[in-house]
Amino acid sequence: MTMTPVAVKGLTKRFYDESRGExxxxxxxxxxxxxxxxxxxLGANGAGKTTTLRVLATILSPSSGSAAVMGFDVAREPEEVxxxxxxxxxxxxxxxxxTGRETLEFFARINGYPxxxxxxxxxxxxxxxxxxxxxxxxxxxxxxxxxxxVSIARTVAHDPPVLIFDEPTVGLDVLNALEMQKVxxxxxxxxxxxxxxxxxxxxxxxxxxxxxxxxxxxxHACDTLDRLRAxxxxxYLEDIFVHYVEQxxx
Numbered sequence: 001m002t003m004t005p006v007a008v009k010g011l012t013k014r015f016y017d018e019s020r021g022e023x024x025x026x027x028x029x030x031x032x033x034x035x036x037x038x039x040x041x042l043g044a045n046g047a048g049k050t051t052t053l054r055v056l057a058t059i060l061s062p063s064s065g066s067a068a069v070m071g072f073d074v075a076r077e078p079e080e081v082x083x084x085x086x087x088x089x090x091x092x093x094x095x096x097x098x099t100g101r102e103t104l105e106f107f108a109r110i111n112g113y114p115x116x117x118x119x120x121x122x123x124x125x126x127x128x129x130x131x132x133x134x135x136x137x138x139x140x141x142x143x144x145x146x147x148x149x150v151s152i153a154r155t156v157a158h159d160p161p162v163l164i165f166d167e168p169t170v171g172l173d174v175l176n177a178l179e180m181q182k183v184x185x186x187x188x189x190x191x192x193x194x195x196x197x198x199x200x201x202x203x204x205x206x207x208x209x210x211x212x213x214x215x216x217x218x219x220h221a222c223d224t225l226d227r228l229r230a231x232x233x234x235x236y237l238e239d240i241f242v243h244y245v246e247q248x249x250x
Contacts, residue, residue, distance in 0.1 A: 003071050005162050005193040006033035006056065010065030013051050025051040027217035028065065035161070038184065038194040040208030042201075042241060048217040049197050053166050056195070057087040069162050083112045085162045086155040090170035096140035100131055100150045103139065104157045111158035125153040145176050152183055162193045169203065181207060201237040211237070213244045220244045 013026040026048045033039040043049040054060045056067055058078035066073060072080040094103060104122045113121060126135045129149040134142060139150065155163065165184060169177040184207060188194050198204055204211060205225060212222040221228060221244050229235055232243045 004032050004068075005035050006031075006039075006067075006069055006195065008032070008052075008056075008065070008067045011052065011055065011062055011067050012064045013048075013055055013060060014063040024217050026055070026062075029214070029217070029219045031212055031219060031222055033162075033193050033195055035193050036188060036191045037209040038188045038196050038207050040204045040211040041195060041197045041214060042204060042211060042237075043197075043214040044245070047214045049214050050166060052214070053087075053164050053195065053197060056081075057085060057164055058082055059087075083158065084160050085164065086158070086160040087164045087166070088152065088155040088168055089166040090168060090172075092151055092155075094139045094147060094151055094154070097138060099136050099138055100142070100146075100153075101126065101135040103150055103154055107154045108157040111160070113158040121157070121159070125157065129153045148172065148176060148180070152180070156187070160192075162195075163187055164195045164197075166197045167199065168196075169198065169200065177203075201241065205237045213241055215245050215248045218248070220248050 008029060008031050011026055011029050012024060015023045015025055017023055029052065041049045041052065051060065055062050055074060056069065058074050058081050061075055068074065069081045070084040072084065074081050098106065101122060104125055105118060108118055108121060126132055129152060131146055131149050134146055139147060142150065169180050172180060181203060184194060184196060196204070196207060208225065210222065210224055211228060212219050223231070225237065228240050232240050234240045234243055
């Protein structure tokens, strides 16, 4: 029996606000992500997508329901989940006083990468992401584009089978954004499970094998782009997105 890399069932995350009372940021959602696919999670600000991704990354605990990464429950086995998952966000910070090489060594070690293969792993990442000449430079001395490369390499330092990219191209120029998209596609082609969140619909059209649309904490559609087009009669993803949001009651 083949394991489902990411399985979410009835996942709910509640917060309490003094003025508004209980808020269901995520309200009983279900989805699965497969190996070798890019799964898009699309939603407006406040729709629940980032909360969902943070639960999967064990940054937040679920209020009810379940979520598992490579068979490990995010609430009961968070350390096992973190060993098998890489999380990248445009807001992810790097330690400014570490070098690029030290950054990769640190994140590989804390996520359980075998010490015997650590040096070879770091060397391979430094070469793959093209910062050999800067690997010994401190992070705070690097350009924004070079910091991005180190941050991507940090995400995959421990070679996890599941990767989360939460709005990874925010603030990047066109060339760096295209490079990010290329790298994400490569990870999919290597057989990794990639969960991808973006506000840029053209990115999702280009990259995602399946797309889930989340609004007000609930998933209102989840399918391939071709099937979403057939179901709605609309071609462009932004029009498909608006269709489901309007159906849900914007």
